[in-house]
Amino acid sequence: MPKCQSCHVGDVLNHQGSDIVRRLAYDPEDKAATPILADNKRFAESDTGLYRFSTGHGGMDCTSCHGSPHAIWPNADENANDNIAATQIQGHAGTITECNSCHTPDSLPLTLAGPHGMHNVNDPRWGEEHGDLYEDNPASCQSCHGINLEGTRLSRTAVDRTYQTDDDHQGNNSIWLAKGTDVSYMLCHERPEAHDD
């Protein structure tokens, strides 16, 4: 039985094989097809547990944010019943990612202690203050945004967003990003110095 971690083998800085997300849950050389166990447990089930018995952020079942094992959110059919719970909880289908769905708005500090090490989402304070957290620990950002902060599948917008920016974008200090955009440094700032040292 494959595990989530058999394919979701880690983050940008630490994963097995060439991809962050594999398409085969076992090593093709292994005739027993033993499910891969990730070294980096960022996206892994609880020890030895099945997904449906595993818990993550705040001790919640994985299923509370991702749906049941054979119906991981979102369902590609926009009108599918599988998308109703997430839409009611956070206003759009897919993984539950809006912190305000569970936390009182503005009650959280600026943090990287959200699910899987995620930061505040759709919070203008994050737009203003995130530079300091980057300076303190660049690797904590590179792990999802990419080694050169170029954006990856782990930094995708969950829904259409308008972010505040430092720099002038066509006459205003905000930028609109469509759902599914890989959020990169360069979308909002001049290209940074190389970070691949």
Ligand code: HEC
């Ligand atoms: C056989 C490999 C495999 C397994 C096992 C697997 N995934 Fe995935 N998953 C993928 C791939 C590949 C993608 C990316 C698909 C794409 O981008 O085209 C993905 C995408 C996702 C997404 C993003 C969906 C979206 O549209 O944003 C989530 C969330 C996810 N998986 C959660 C899980 C969970 C939870 C489990 C365990 C119950 C799991 N996956 C098990 C391979 C796997």
Ligand code: HEC
């Ligand atoms: C509070 C909500 C929450 C809980 C609980 C939660 N997750 Fe997630 N999960 C997320 C969010 C948000 C993301 C997207 C992170 C990103 O885009 O970088 C995610 C991403 C993932 C992915 C990677 C999908 C991809 O696109 O590559 C996997 C796999 C996953 N979670 C598995 C789990 C497992 C296993 C558990 C339980 C041990 C769990 N999650 C518990 C919110 C949650």
Ligand code: HEC
């Ligand atoms: C599905 C509900 C849910 C979502 C969504 C969610 N959290 Fe939480 N979070 C919890 C629960 C439950 C706890 C544990 C509270 C406790 O132990 O008292 C928690 C605890 C925390 C804590 C520990 C400090 C505290 O206030 O207790 C932080 C920090 C945190 N969450 C950040 C985030 C961030 C950032 C996001 C969005 C990326 C997020 N959370 C999304 C439910 C959620």
Ligand code: HEC
């Ligand atoms: C677990 C993965 C993850 C990590 C770690 C992470 N990010 Fe993100 N980041 C995301 C995702 C996903 C989004 C898009 C969220 C959305 O709007 O749906 C995002 C969006 C952003 C945005 C635009 C949103 C806004 O409110 O302005 C900024 C800026 C940002 N990240 C900076 C950082 C910095 C700086 C760090 C390190 C301190 C960091 N990120 C670490 C996943 C991550």
